[in-house]
Amino acid sequence: MLNKIFRIATRQSPLALWQAQYVQQRLMAAHPGLQVELVPMVTKGDVILDTPLAKVGGKGLFVKELEQAMLENRADLAVHSMKDVPVNFPEGLGLVTICEREDPRDAFVSNHYNAIDELPQGAVVGTSSLRRQCQLSARRPDLVIRSLRGNVGTRLGKLDAGEYDAIILAAAGLKRLGLEDRIRQALPAELSLPAVGQGAVGIECRLDDSALITLLQALNHSETAVCVRAERAMNTRLEGGCQVPIGSFAVLEDDQLWLRGLVGAPDGSQMVTGERRGPREQAEQMGISLAEELLNKGAREILHEVYQGQPPV
Numbered sequence: 001m002l003n004k005i006f007r008i009a010t011r012q013s014p015l016a017l018w019q020a021q022y023v024q025q026r027l028m029a030a031h032p033g034l035q036v037e038l039v040p041m042v043t044k045g046d047v048i049l050d051t052p053l054a055k056v057g058g059k060g061l062f063v064k065e066l067e068q069a070m071l072e073n074r075a076d077l078a079v080h081s082m083k084d085v086p087v088n089f090p091e092g093l094g095l096v097t098i099c100e101r102e103d104p105r106d107a108f109v110s111n112h113y114n115a116i117d118e119l120p121q122g123a124v125v126g127t128s129s130l131r132r133q134c135q136l137s138a139r140r141p142d143l144v145i146r147s148l149r150g151n152v153g154t155r156l157g158k159l160d161a162g163e164y165d166a167i168i169l170a171a172a173g174l175k176r177l178g179l180e181d182r183i184r185q186a187l188p189a190e191l192s193l194p195a196v197g198q199g200a201v202g203i204e205c206r207l208d209d210s211a212l213i214t215l216l217q218a219l220n221h222s223e224t225a226v227c228v229r230a231e232r233a234m235n236t237r238l239e240g241g242c243q244v245p246i247g248s249f250a251v252l253e254d255d256q257l258w259l260r261g262l263v264g265a266p267d268g269s270q271m272v273t274g275e276r277r278g279p280r281e282q283a284e285q286m287g288i289s290l291a292e293e294l295l296n297k298g299a300r301e302i303l304h305e306v307y308q309g310q311p312p313v
């Protein structure tokens, strides 16, 4: 088995390559002699850059081509930002490993201001995430939110070109790319509840590849995995399949799981929040029951409204 070469399907953005190389190196370090190579690919999400993701079919755009490659045996595994992984997997594929989470927070990045609250009236903030837009607008209804897509580097370039007064990015992506010094304010969960799985890297492969699944166990981080399971269970119950204004964030405090959830109108005019605390063994049940509480508190109507403006996926 050791003379087999394991092939990682990966997108070619600097962040995707960083994450694929991270998994490659960790796999080789855990299993000396193992051969692991990258298979770089282009996905629809990389090609369609001018339209908000919510309008072109959601995050699945970033993973479909990678999944096709695994199903056709052109690759053996794919490394994803957990944030971009849809709820459902194609027959025969599944998520088998979740690595340790990097900083899960959203980051405020600006060349002129050190915090959201320092932004002047009517300042222009770049983000295409309905979740970030919602929480930003709820706190500061005067801000003008403008769409911002592309790789992390592209987004920073648009900020530097003066198109925005500030932008919001995931702290994890900036840190992985060595751009931590661009962060002016790491937003606490109370200010910007992160997206499901934000900051965590997950590994998908063919479910009948038991040799690979065994090798990948060395990279699994059980604390991160249980948090992300709770967050994804909440998202699944909300049917948050494509880009929607949903935040879901869990932390472990000893063996107690603390899960917070949020559903909001994109313009911040409405926001429904809730939380659960319980034993880690109940991660999924907590996610589902929190989702049901949110639905009953008004999330059903908010999400219905949001989906009306989006094509079915």
Ligand SMILES: NCc1[nH]cc(CCC(=O)O)c1CC(=O)O
Residues within 6 Å of the ligand: 081, 082, 083, 084, 152, 168, 169, 170, 171, 172, 173, 197, 198, 199, 200, 201
């Ligand atoms: N939607 C794109 C995306 N997917 C994952 C990350 C950052 C890294 C992570 O959350 O693990 C980003 C960039 C961003 O949101 O700023």
